[in-house]
Amino acid sequence: xxxxxxxxxxxxxxxxxxxxxxxxxxxxxxxxxxxxxxxxxxxxxxxxxxxxxxxxxxxxx
Numbered sequence: 274x275x276x277x278x279x280x281x282x283x284x285x286x287x288x289x290x291x292x293x294x295x296x297x298x299x300x301x302x303x304x305x306x307x308x309x310x311x312x313x314x315x316x317x318x319x320x321x322x323x324x325x326x327x328x329x330x331x332x333x334x
Contacts, residue, residue, distance in 0.1 A: 286299040294315040297307045310318070321327045 288295045292312045294310045295307045
């Protein structure tokens with residue numbers, strides 16, 4: 274389990290390969306779907322999360 278998980282095994286795997294960043298559900302294994310982002314898009318996304326522009330909705334919602 275990732276040390277960054279929220280305790281519900283809700284984590285993703287991220288891998289950089291050149292100018293592409295692949296993101297997948299770590300529980301899906303090798304058969305799961307992978308989302309691919311260009312590196313600049315990924316940096317903008319993670320920066321927006323850090324700044325609080327993008328926030329996670331409550332699962333209890």
